[in-house]
Amino acid sequence: MELEIIKPSYDLPAENDNLSFAGMKQPFLELPNVLNNNLNITSNLNLTSSNQVQNLPTLKNTTPFITANSEDITLSILKEKCVIPVFTKDNEITISHSDFIETSISAIKKMFPNETFDEPEIRVSHQIKGRVPEAIHKNVKDLQENEKTQYFERMGFIVRIPSITEDINGNKLALTIGGVRSYNLENLYNKKTYEKFKFFIGFQNMVCCNLCINTDGFQSEIRAMSFLDLEEKIMQVIQSYQANEHLNSMKNLLEYSLTERDFAQIIGKSRLYNYLPRKEKSLLPELLLNDGHLSTIAKDYYQDESFCRNSDGNINMWEFYNLLTGSNKSSYLDTFLDRGVNAFGFATGVSKALSDSSTSYSWFLS
Template sequence: EKRPLFIEANTIEASLEHLRNDCIIPVFAKDNEATLSHVAFIETVQDATRTFFQGEQIELPDIRVSHVIKGRIPEAIHKPANQLLESDKTIYYERCAFVIQVPTIYETVNGNRLTLTIGGVRAYNHTNLYSKKTAERFKVFIGFTCKVCTNLCVSTDGYLSCLEVTNTNELYRAILELFNRYDPAKHIHLMQTLGNSYLTEHQFCQLLGRMRLYQSLPQSLQKAIPRMLLTDSQ
């Protein structure tokens, strides 16, 4: 059984064929320039993954979408909503998240098989579609344990980047740079080390209490205390 990688609430599963054939592509209102579609985003990450991990088994992307935006073709503009045919309707999804697994790259940590996972998430509401064409925002990640949702929340043991690009060439180069910077051995070591760590109940309660009080400290004292990052989530 596949390990669930998505926070699935309020999302539906989608295929590349559905996104390519059944969905329109939003444009920037001021100059009618097309945005980078969800399909272009996913396929660019796929291409970069195949290039960087050449010779490895690359699975097809698992895709989830949410926040459907409905419209209608010009010929159906005066039809009542209850008389619209499927061919009269247009849709696109404001938000899209996907993951691609590389099952031939894995490690077993504390009895758990962890597979290298690559993915991305984007939301059109983070781009001003009422202006001229500008850079669009994407999140791309790589790691052995990942969770993603269409609200742009990503939890990963690996690297998470907020990319702003205007075309697929820039996106492709940024993804390859991301893969090149990622250090899988370091993260596997950190997870293995975590498995050997132990806190007593008293120590755990003290840790939580100190973390809750941290926000109440003066700024000068906060700067002197190392930040406690429990997860690389954004």
């Protein structure tokens, strides 16, 4: 399905607490190609691409990429049923969730002109409800649907590229881009300024729908003033991504394994980590997973259908990494991507500690 960058239009302006919203129609915005149109990241990758596979079917996910406190939503609902917050002091419009998604799609189509794309999978949370001015004095039970307004404070999305895949230990990985937008990180009570976005390019494990993200494919804060500015910075992230190095690092996890004792030691030390004195904690690698995540990892060590321990209690580091990313699905949208990157760093760090006790990660095994 071809997606055009078309700004949503709303007939009814609305208010919600101290925030005001845009009700104006926006013209069609065509984003120029600011980077090399012919750049194709697959040219240096040993991956399945659309150049070798014809009529490749869309990869179907069985579970969401994130579950905690979020719900599924379509792009059309975001565009047609959600109002857009503005900066209250100058009434300047924000870049909406749908704008972010469509700008990202525009960027990847320019960076991957010969590939196929799945429709975006979108999750939202923290619904903010409102009503049109004409219904301001009505009781809630008397409100008609056309008198209600809403937007979602937080939104995350992914777009898979099913024509670019790789296999690791029998798990099909599809190249995937995505991002997170959180209005709670913006000062909407002030004048318009740079808006903040998180964006990544990495892989999705289609066995479990876990996202595999590395630091060079992730930008924790893109600051943009316009659609053009946002698209250019997204394309820069894609251009800097070293996909082969990321894949090789994930494949290297297969060379290391944890015994049941090692696994128990890591879980125990990880629980202690969050309660260490600040000085001691500062000397260790950062671990963003909390006790809830660690409980899920411990449970899935025994129960996960794809990545649980084997018959002698051992688990390889690729499986351990997927237990980490699986537990991350219970994170809130605004912390989800940061924890996903941290999970990969933790898994690779522990792998090195298994053969080199001098690394800082060896504390988790000692």
